[in-house]
Amino acid sequence: MFRLIDSHSHLEEISDLERALDEAREAGVIGVIAVGMDKDSNERVLSLGETYPGLVFPALGLHPWCLDENFREVLEFVREHVEECVALGEVGMDFKIPKPKRLQLEAFEEVVSLASRFKKPLIVHSRWAWMETLESLKGENIPPSVFHWYTGPLEILQEVLEEGHYISATPAAEYSVPHISAIKECPLDRVLLETDSPVKYRGVESRPKDVLRSLKAVSEIKNLDEKEVAERTTENAIKVFGLEL
Ligand SMILES: [Zn+2]
Secondary structure, eight states: OOOOOEEEEGGGGTTTHHHHHHOOOOTTEEEEEEOOSSSHHHHHHHHHHSTTTTTTTEEEEEOOOGGGGHHHHHHHHHHHHHHHHHHSEEEEEOTTTTSHHHHHHHHHHHHHHHHHHOOOEEEEOOOOOOOHHHHHHHTTTOOEEETTTTOOOOOHHHHHTTTTTTEEEOOOOOOOOOHHHHHSSOOOEEEOOOOOOOOTTTEOOOGGGHHHHHHHHHHHHTTTOOHEEEEEEEEHHHHHHTOOO
């Protein structure tokens, strides 16, 4: 059995979580990064980290989909609890949604400055805002961070890698052309595995154990043994998030 880390799950949205985590452990999952999106989910992931120590590691976030003018209240909560999380996520920008770019940029810049101040990696959502999110990170002295479920242009991926960052692969690596291209291009020592669960892939809700699907897809895309991909991606996640397992 492989040792795997699901580096991005919305655990608080999974209804039979206890069972989902048992199944994950049985599938070889040794760690799950539970990402928050707003104040409520941030509170939930912190408490999940307490319930499942050594398995669930909280990340505190401010998701662009959840943005409004009161975003500073969420950031205040993140700052108060920053020592209890392994990363700031899910954070970033999304120019496919009707939230003002100005507001997204303003909020993300504050997130980046928190990450820089407290030396936390970011778990970045960058859909249709790949260049802008990357530009916001440049020169900010933040630890190597993760561009989650990367589907952007390969030229921007090159810059993401030059800046020292990583990408993470979801089960969409089974069929999404831009995601497959990015994984093919990205060296294995910069790839993490994730599920973004409970996101639906091909109509079926995912769970942390589906990190096995991400593993299989990445192995096929890169034509490498599953064992090698499992070991390297787990090592990468441990390094990025400073996990103690
Ligand atoms: Zn997500």
